[in-house]
Amino acid sequence: MGASTAYHLALRGQKNILLLEKEEFFGQGATGRCAGGVRYQFSTEVNVRLSLQSLPMLDRFKDEIGQEINFHKCGYLFVLTRPVDVNFFQHSLELQHNLGVQTEWLSPDEICHRLPLMRFEDALAGSFNAQDGLVDPNSVVMGYIGAAQRLGVACLNKVDVTGIQVAGDRIVAVETDQGAISTRLVVNAAGPWAGLIGQMAGVALPIEPVRRQIMTTTPLEEIPPDFPFVLDFAQSLYFHREGNGILTGMSNPNEKAGFDQNVDENFELINLEAAVARMPCLEKVGLLTHWAGLYEVTPDAHPIYGKTPVEGFYIVAGFSGHGFMHGPISGKLMAECILDGKFLSQDVSMLDLARFKEGRQIREYNVV
Numbered sequence: 001m002g003a004s005t006a007y008h009l010a011l012r013g014q015k016n017i018l019l020l021e022k023e024e025f026f027g028q029g030a031t032g033r034c035a036g037g038v039r040y041q042f043s044t045e046v047n048v049r050l051s052l053q054s055l056p057m058l059d060r061f062k063d064e065i066g067q068e069i070n071f072h073k074c075g076y077l078f079v080l081t082r083p084v085d086v087n088f089f090q091h092s093l094e095l096q097h098n099l100g101v102q103t104e105w106l107s108p109d110e111i112c113h114r115l116p117l118m119r120f121e122d123a124l125a126g127s128f129n130a131q132d133g134l135v136d137p138n139s140v141v142m143g144y145i146g147a148a149q150r151l152g153v154a155c156l157n158k159v160d161v162t163g164i165q166v167a168g169d170r171i172v173a174v175e176t177d178q179g180a181i182s183t184r185l186v187v188n189a190a191g192p193w194a195g196l197i198g199q200m201a202g203v204a205l206p207i208e209p210v211r212r213q214i215m216t217t218t219p220l221e222e223i224p225p226d227f228p229f230v231l232d233f234a235q236s237l238y239f240h241r242e243g244n245g246i247l248t249g250m251s252n253p254n255e256k257a258g259f260d261q262n263v264d265e266n267f268e269l270i271n272l273e274a275a276v277a278r279m280p281c282l283e284k285v286g287l288l289t290h291w292a293g294l295y296e297v298t299p300d301a302h303p304i305y306g307k308t309p310v311e312g313f314y315i316v317a318g319f320s321g322h323g324f325m326h327g328p329i330s331g332k333l334m335a336e337c338i339l340d341g342k343f344l345s346q347d348v349s350m351l352d353l354a355r356f357k358e359g360r361q362i363r364e365y366n367v368v
């Protein structure tokens, strides 16, 4: 979000932009630890529309930003095993069709036919979109950083934001471990850490960090190159091809909010057992690597865009585990919000901070 916002502000001719990153390298936060999935399949209109803007930007990324990002359109296949999910996904399918997104409805037989390596005897239905897929997160971050730098943005790593000075009700400076920087404008794009940055400016943000983890396996020759991103929705269990092996992850429903990014090996075993039950050939493989990262969860699983009660303090965070794919359009929308005073490319004004106080939340059902 930070790299995309800085790039889009600079593209509009804005000068004197600083991008601050506390880590040694860019993209080591949620983005660098994510599964790289990009999809149109959401349950709310605003999320489908964000994908309708953002995924084509990823399609054009190499031409516009000059960086290969390996967009592989393998499709997302949600497998549904509970009647309640079938109901919700049927409504989402209708919404997607109305917005021009051609998601397919699959019967249990079609699911088994498309996934011969998997066991889904309990499948009731499936939802598949061939335009969904995988993109390399690091390439997207570094593409935006490089393009922003070429437009004059100073991208500084190893600079930890430690405080925000507010005078009256407006921003006057950012404090860092390298010294203070005077400014009238700050964009809080700190992902899972956005709540901490909000506190520094005296703005309470309902964004909680929640650990999620992933593992990848050693090569498995049976996995076809076009193997889709498969989600067992009821278990929040997913699989996609990574290199010549499989990447699998599963959401732990009992995970408490916190900043721990160590792998929970007990839960990893639960993930592994569930994965082998769905894909028995995984019994043959070894663990190649594993890692944990943080979701940035809001109460309605939608991001927060725009102004805050402190003048000059903006927010673009809280994407609740599906923000990588909306990074391109979100940076463009933030540039519009700051320079034009409104969101031009798409109306996301309903995703403001005030919605939580005013009871205007809209729940996204399709969260993994």
Ligand SMILES: Cc1cc2nc3c(=O)[nH]c(=O)nc-3n(C[C@H](O)[C@H](O)[C@H](O)COP(=O)(O)OP(=O)(O)OC[C@H]3O[C@@H](n4cnc5c(N)ncnc54)[C@H](O)[C@@H]3O)c2cc1C
Pocket (backbone or CB within 6 Å): 001, 002, 020, 021, 022, 023, 026, 027, 028, 029, 030, 031, 032, 033, 034, 035, 036, 037, 038, 159, 160, 161, 162, 189, 190, 191, 192, 193, 212, 213, 214, 249, 292, 293, 294, 295, 296, 316, 317, 318, 319, 320, 321, 322, 323, 324, 325, 326
């Ligand atoms: C395991 C996992 C799988 C996921 N899978 C997907 C997926 O398949 N598809 C998808 O779209 N999304 C996915 N997500 C969600 C996605 O990663 C996030 O929604 C998205 O990356 C958020 O981007 P961001 O720029 O807001 O946050 P980040 O990428 O975390 O960027 C915030 C940056 O701010 C820096 N920062 C924080 N505090 C400070 C400070 N005090 N000073 C200076 N710098 C600071 C951090 O170091 C970090 O680099 C996944 C997330 C996880 C954890």
